[in-house]
Amino acid sequence: MSATEMALDETELRRIVETPPLHRWLGIALTEARPGEVVIELPYREELLATPEPENGYVHGGIVATLLDLAGDFALATLVGRGIPTIDLRVDYLRPALPGRALRATGTVVRCGRRLGVADAVVVDAEDGRQLAVARGAWATG
């Protein structure tokens, strides 16, 4: 993490990633941060399942969307210096997120303007690295 180019230091970034109530309930952890890019992880827990039976179930797409949203937001936060409101988010689900697996999300800034930022995010299975979902969104940087 090149602190000199980051718009906020790692302590502050970690605070906005890990302290909000939902993030704590989910157990979101910041694992990497560079200017314009972050990696976060979400541990598995059974309450995330979208299906009554765990054995042939999958993690809810809304949880995957939450992770994608956070990854894009924090990627922009490295340049803007704070968490910022999401304007819109578009998620493509590629494969189901299997029960028992942690998820890893990478957020990458596409463009960071004075009023508007665009970022991409991808969620992979943390164990085998397979892409599960991709997203792109717009955030209010102003």
Next chain:
Amino acid sequence: MSATEMALDETELRRIVETPPLHRWLGIALTEARPGEVVIELPYREELLATPEPENGYVHGGIVATLLDLAGDFALATLVGRGIPTIDLRVDYLRPALPGRALRATGTVVRCGRRLGVADAVVVDAEDGRQLAVARGAWATG
């Protein structure tokens, strides 16, 4: 609810709405269902907040996205007869979801084809009815 036109009865619809682990943790409740349209509600709980301080905080956009996804999915389920995989979802956030307020989501089918369904969803503050977010998505009906 006009059971003769629904592709699944209310007991079965209620089961797929209310029994999956995430839905139970969130406390999702089915309040209305007609062929091609459902209304669901989400009670407030502090774990949903995206911000460290509840007083000037708001409910996480990922939770709002989850609710929009479910509303669209269940609207299609009334015609298809079962919950179906989300292909993609696009959410527009219009206003923050304030702490302490229940949320109400309405899902409406735009088109239900043999392979692909498109649905709209809107989330409002259950108390004052203000639109907080709208979404549109594609689901695999085949």
Next chain:
Amino acid sequence: MSATEMALDETELRRIVETPPLHRWLGIALTEARPGEVVIELPYREELLATPEPENGYVHGGIVATLLDLAGDFALATLVGRGIPTIDLRVDYLRPALPGRALRATGTVVRCGRRLGVADAVVVDAEDGRQLAVARGAWATG
């Protein structure tokens, strides 16, 4: 058209709808305008086809997207007073646009803020009224 509530008069709206070079090449015509809503039409011409053979062809989705973009933009223009830049646009194609048919698009404002506007648009076959595509987008109102 209730001119007292429109942010621009019909002459000015018609100018931004009908005079830009692409709009003239396409033959875009303004048919209705109210505060927050417009209806525009696009006549058929063979150059719009996406397929080498007209008989089993269809109008290009990019042309349909153009019409949806314009409808959303002009709907916001009725409130903002001028054409505004599109931030993002998401189009769902429901049915092919058949050769020989004019297209009609309606744009409707979802929310018009000081910096950001959201609008919906729908394109129908002007002859039989069938929905061919729907869109939602964000525009910079600031």
Next chain:
Amino acid sequence: MSATEMALDETELRRIVETPPLHRWLGIALTEARPGEVVIELPYREELLATPEPENGYVHGGIVATLLDLAGDFALATLVGRGIPTIDLRVDYLRPALPGRALRATGTVVRCGRRLGVADAVVVDAEDGRQLAVARGAWATG
């Protein structure tokens, strides 16, 4: 172009890129093709402008969307063997497309399933390489 891995040969790909009436009117040219990726170009012409005055004008976003749609579609065509219907397309406009400049679009497959394909596309100014717009969409591969 590694013809052994392409699902259609270059002659056939060039036919679906360059012969449909709209593509001919626009002057779309195929410049590169590999399995899962294509590059196409669009020459400038004044009829593409969205603004009455060329000097401070820009090319219409609907034309940029058309180019993005084609790039994603043809990228999938290299794997599927034919042009395929667009299900949905989401475009983010990053910077205006200036008058007088050719546009270059690259389409890249994200995932190509039996029924559904997802592709990304980017449009750059062909002269200076600046990103003008990005898109992601879903196509029916079945």
